[in-house]
Amino acid sequence: MTEPLLEVRDLIVEYPGRRRGDARIRAVDHVSLHVGTGETLGLVGESGSGKSTIGNAILGLVAPTSGKILFQGRDVTQASARQRRELSGHIQVIFQDPYGSLNPSRTIGHTLTEPLRVVHGLRRAAAESRVADGLARVGMPPDTVRRYPAEFSGGQRQRIAIARAIIHQPQIIVCDEPTSALDLSIQAQILNLLLDLQQQLHLSYLLISHDIDVVRHMSHRTAVLLRGGIVEQGPTHQITSEPSHDYTRALLAAVPQASVPSGAQS
Amino acid sequence: MTTTTSTTRQATDPANPETSRAADGTGGGGASPRSGRRTWRAALGRPLAVVSLVYLVLLVVAAIAAPAVAPFDPADLDLDSVLAGPSAEHLLGTDALGRDVLSRLIYGGRVSLLNAAIAALTFLVVGVVGGLAAGFYRGWVDRAITGVVDIMIAIPGLIILLVVLAVFGGNMTVAMVALGVLAAPGFARVMRAVTLAVRAEPYIAAAQVSGLPNRRIIVHHVIPRVTGPILVQFSLFCGAALLVDAGLAYLGFGAQPPTPTWGGMIVEASTVMQQQPWLLVPAGATLGLATLAFALLGDAVRDATEERTGRTAFRSRRAPAVANREPVSVPAGDEPTPTALLRLRHVSIALPVNGALTTVVDDVNLDVEAGETVGLVGESGCGKSITASAVLGLLPAGAQITGGQIWFDGTDLTSAQPRTIQKLRGSRIAMIAQDPIASLDPVFSVGQQVSELVRRHHGGSRAAARTHTLELLANVSLRDPDRVASSYPHELSGGMAQRVALAMALAGDPDLLIADEPTTALDVTVQAEILELLQRLQRERGMAVLLITHDWGVVGSACHRANVMYAGQVVETCDVASMFRSPSHPYTVGLLQSTPHQATPLEHLRAVPGAVPAPGAWPAGCHFAPRCALAAADCGAAPIGLAEAAPKHLTRCLHHDQIARLEAP
Numbered sequence: 001m002t003e004p005l006l007e008v009r010d011l012i013v014e015y016p017g018r019r020r021g022d023a024r025i026r027a028v029d030h031v032s033l034h035v036g037t038g039e040t041l042g043l044v045g046e047s048g049s050g051k052s053t054i055g056n057a058i059l060g061l062v063a064p065t066s067g068k069i070l071f072q073g074r075d076v077t078q079a080s081a082r083q084r085r086e087l088s089g090h091i092q093v094i095f096q097d098p099y100g101s102l103n104p105s106r107t108i109g110h111t112l113t114e115p116l117r118v119v120h121g122l123r124r125a126a127a128e129s130r131v132a133d134g135l136a137r138v139g140m141p142p143d144t145v146r147r148y149p150a151e152f153s154g155g156q157r158q159r160i161a162i163a164r165a166i167i168h169q170p171q172i173i174v175c176d177e178p179t180s181a182l183d184l185s186i187q188a189q190i191l192n193l194l195l196d197l198q199q200q201l202h203l204s205y206l207l208i209s210h211d212i213d214v215v216r217h218m219s220h221r222t223a224v225l226l227r228g229g230i231v232e233q234g235p236t237h238q239i240t241s242e243p244s245h246d247y248t249r250a251l252l253a254a255v256p257q258a259s260v261p262s263g264a265q266s
Numbered sequence: 267m268t269t270t271t272s273t274t275r276q277a278t279d280p281a282n283p284e285t286s287r288a289a290d291g292t293g294g295g296g297a298s299p300r301s302g303r304r305t306w307r308a309a310l311g312r313p314l315a316v317v318s319l320v321y322l323v324l325l326v327v328a329a330i331a332a333p334a335v336a337p338f339d340p341a342d343l344d345l346d347s348v349l350a351g352p353s354a355e356h357l358l359g360t361d362a363l364g365r366d367v368l369s370r371l372i373y374g375g376r377v378s379l380l381n382a383a384i385a386a387l388t389f390l391v392v393g394v395v396g397g398l399a400a401g402f403y404r405g406w407v408d409r410a411i412t413g414v415v416d417i418m419i420a421i422p423g424l425i426i427l428l429v430v431l432a433v434f435g436g437n438m439t440v441a442m443v444a445l446g447v448l449a450a451p452g453f454a455r456v457m458r459a460v461t462l463a464v465r466a467e468p469y470i471a472a473a474q475v476s477g478l479p480n481r482r483i484i485v486h487h488v489i490p491r492v493t494g495p496i497l498v499q500f501s502l503f504c505g506a507a508l509l510v511d512a513g514l515a516y517l518g519f520g521a522q523p524p525t526p527t528w529g530g531m532i533v534e535a536s537t538v539m540q541q542q543p544w545l546l547v548p549a550g551a552t553l554g555l556a557t558l559a560f561a562l563l564g565d566a567v568r569d570a571t572e573e574r575t576g577r578t579a580f581r582s583r584r585a586p587a588v589a590n591r592e593p594v595s596v597p598a599g600d601e602p603t604p605t606a607l608l609r610l611r612h613v614s615i616a617l618p619v620n621g622a623l624t625t626v627v628d629d630v631n632l633d634v635e636a637g638e639t640v641g642l643v644g645e646s647g648c649g650k651s652i653t654a655s656a657v658l659g660l661l662p663a664g665a666q667i668t669g670g671q672i673w674f675d676g677t678d679l680t681s682a683q684p685r686t687i688q689k690l691r692g693s694r695i696a697m698i699a700q701d702p703i704a705s706l707d708p709v710f711s712v713g714q715q716v717s718e719l720v721r722r723h724h725g726g727s728r729a730a731a732r733t734h735t736l737e738l739l740a741n742v743s744l745r746d747p748d749r750v751a752s753s754y755p756h757e758l759s760g761g762m763a764q765r766v767a768l769a770m771a772l773a774g775d776p777d778l779l780i781a782d783e784p785t786t787a788l789d790v791t792v793q794a795e796i797l798e799l800l801q802r803l804q805r806e807r808g809m810a811v812l813l814i815t816h817d818w819g820v821v822g823s824a825c826h827r828a829n830v831m832y833a834g835q836v837v838e839t840c841d842v843a844s845m846f847r848s849p850s851h852p853y854t855v856g857l858l859q860s861t862p863h864q865a866t867p868l869e870h871l872r873a874v875p876g877a878v879p880a881p882g883a884w885p886a887g888c889h890f891a892p893r894c895a896l897a898a899a900d901c902g903a904a905p906i907g908l909a910e911a912a913p914k915h916l917t918r919c920l921h922h923d924q925i926a927r928l929e930a931p
């Protein structure tokens with residue numbers, strides 16, 4: 001097998017207890033997973049199951065207690081500030097909250113060009129043209145750069161957040177609940193956009209969601225997380241059609257069936 | 267919490283000012299997004315703040331330019347006129363040695379203001395750096411700084427200050443630096459708290475992932491967001507430092523005579539208070555007013571920072587006048603059934619948006635029969651919650667029903683006395699909301715809250731109420747009613763809290779339960795349990811349920827009939843089976859196709875283009891026309907009425923006979 005793009009080996013993340021002296025909380029417990037080039041790995045589980053913590057560990061936002069994170073075979077678990085800066089051109093993120101993920105007191109143009117200029121050393125014109133290109137790819141008009149986040153709807157802000165990620169030309173994007181705050185018709189637009197970008201830019205996604213329908217629709221492979229541990233992992237169609245773990249079955253059964261209007265029959 | 271993200275789809279309803287403010291992103295978060303410059307500008311919109319600032323600037327300028335502006339040398343003695351009152355020559359009089367008070371005041375400012383500035387700068391640097399570092403880096407940095415802060419707050423500052431003065435032989439510069447350091451921990455604590463709040467916002471994490479160095483993130487993205495609190499604390503401390511400087515002069519520290527200082531002048535004046543009380547006034551007033559000015563300035567900045575949080579969410583939307591139009595004709599099949607428990611006819615509701623009334627619910631018809639569950643489906647901002655609050659008589663301030671009737675069991679609620687509606691609410695009509703924990707009172711136990719309602723509705727003794735309470739808690743399938751009754755809301759999980767909210771709603775034996783997104787905030791497995799419970803209660807009690815949701819799964823599993831709302835209107839009404847089998851409005855079709863539930867994986871969903879228009883920006887004809895694949899010229903001409911697609915199946919679409927064109931691949 002060729003080397004996976006991203007690999008997580010036996011990851012453990014613990015948070016300090018709420019008060020001094022409390023036992024540490026183990027949010028992620030011996031998690032191993034990998035994501036190949038152009039592939040989407042879905043990570044599904046309920047709130048508090050540790051999904052975001054795994055994503056944040058990959059992004060360097062929380063420090064793993066033990067375990068390894070490999071990017072293209074390179075150990076980036078303890079990446080230095082300089083290595084992190086370099087990694088920002090490979091691993092990017094889209095967060096759930098389209099309201100909080102853009103600095104409200106900066107224009108979109110400012111927020112998007114800043115890292116290109118400061119981190120990647122692009123000149124103003126080059127940075128601006130890359131931002132314009134990114135915004136065009138996500139379907140936002142050019143004058144977006146002059147406006148503030150408050151002037152956009154949730155769906156538009158999420159498009160902008162996607163643009164912010166792709167202008168770094170990453171290989172993989174961690175999508176943490178990318179559509180959970182959005183309405184159904186907007187969710188469909190954003191999911192379509194993510195599929196398009198994956199095709200066009202050969203992107204890999206780590207798709208974190210509590211919604212098994214979204215994960216089933218978007219992922220090649222799926223990992224099911226329960227209380228910090230992966231209970232089942234494999235090709236998506238296999239996980240959703242022949243779940244082998246009770247928890248996966250419960251998760252699938254719990255989704256109310258839109259197509260079978262049982263209420264109408266009572 | 268920093269990285270935990272709620273897994274809910276927040277149903278942020280622009281028709282509801284409460285929720286939409288948070289959705290606007292300006293009301294949420296701990297610190298104000300207003301940057302420093304804008305805070306200043308807003309603060310200086312206040313006359314008192316301007317006067318304060320002008321006064322302080324004058325003091326500083328006069329002190330700097332003392333040799334040029336002071337009429338006399340501060341040490342010039344004029345023994346012929348000692349302790350004189352104000353005169354043309356000596357505007358503020360003379361002191362015990364006949365020196366000009368005005369000149370001494372101006373020169374005194376050099377020493378006193380400089381001392382205060384030293385203390386204030388130290389305070390600023392130590393407090394801001396300590397608080398920012400603790401709040402931003404967290405972890406051991408935070409623990410170390412917080413530990414030091416805790417200790418420093420506990421030690422007696424004045425005594426340390428006196429020790430420092432003793433050790434350094436009365437060196438005021440050292441003393442002022444010490445003062446700044448001693449006062450900074452309280453400031454650092456405030457800074458840490460506001461920094462933590464800003465730090466928790468996802469855009470900071472996004473900036474880190476984009477590779478920006480931490481120092482740059484702090485300077486460019488955190489500090490501008492916390493300038494408000496910095497300015498407030500700084501300003502207040504400047505005033506305090508001036509007072510401490512004067513107080514130390516009283517104890518004999520600081521510049522010695524004949525060098526003038528404000529504190530020294532007050533000391534000198536107090537020794538001759540019997541002969542010339544006036545002498546206390548110039549220095550005392552200058553100092554007092556300076557302290558007051560700093561306090562007023564701090565207040566103005568604080569108000570300016572807080573003010574913006576209260577701004578409404580609708581500022582960018584233009585609000586046209588309410589369209590006053592004829593009710594749309596209703597086909598015969600729409601006539602109210604005599605048994606309908608709740609019947610809305612042509613209900614329109616308007617809300618003030620930027621001062622202008624704007625229609626947010628437009629000509630809504632809705633029926634709920636006794637004992638049935640009816641879904642009200644639609645995306646955020648379509649008017650679902652506002653419609654429900656109109657039924658409950660709980661419209662937000664300024665909102666009004668501009669047309670139509672709401673009948674509940676034969677009574678028209680739009681013309682009923684508020685008392686009548688209030689009596690219905692809770693007893694015959696009950697409600698549960700999306701966030702169950704927020705709907706419970708945090709200071710009372712669950713048992714206290716439920717039995718209070720039981721007694722209000724049924725009277726009886728405490729013991730009877732207690733028994734009834736435990737029955738209700740058992741009835742909503744809480745496994746250990748005794749334990750739950752004695753717990754407090756924060757001890758409950760989301761699912762348990764929603765069960766408790768249900769028990770409270772059931773306390774008055776309602777005929778109609780309005781459930782507004784009751785499962786949206788819950789995990790799927792808990793969601794399924796709550797839905798099941800809702801269905802069981804509805805069957806057992808013969809209760810009608812109006813279920814507001816954006817989730818087709820919830821509609822499919824819990825409802826008998828459904829109404830789809832779009833941009834303030836009900837666009838389709840029928841039984842749930844027909845809605846899934848033969849939807850007759852293009853928006854319903856689009857919304858059903860948007861669900862990934864049965865779509866082919868990794869292929870495009872059939873998404874509806876565009877977004878729901880805001881109230882006030884609705885198109886003249888069909889509200890859905892700009893997004894509709896079937897739209898034709900006639901769709902934009904006039905308001906669309908309800909048409910019958912099949913018996914008991916109504917759709918607000920002119921071209922519903924062509925709906926099949928949408929289904930084709």
Ligand SMILES: Nc1ncnc2c1ncn2[C@@H]1O[C@H](COP(=O)(O)OP(=O)(O)O)[C@@H](O)[C@H]1O
Pocket residue numbers: 015016025026027045046047048049050051052053054267268269270271
């Ligand atoms: N910064 C933090 N400090 C302490 N505990 C945390 C922190 N972030 C998350 N947790 C805890 O870690 C566990 C996993 O959380 P998270 O990864 O956010 O789960 P998910 O994304 O699946 O909802 C939860 O118990 C949560 O309360």
Ligand code: SF4
Pocket residue numbers: 851852853888889890891892894895896897898901906918919920921922
């Ligand atoms: S009336 Fe016209 S625009 Fe409106 S939904 Fe029907 S076809 Fe579409």
Ligand SMILES: [Mg+2]
Pocket residue numbers: 048051052177269270271272
């Ligand atoms: Mg999460």
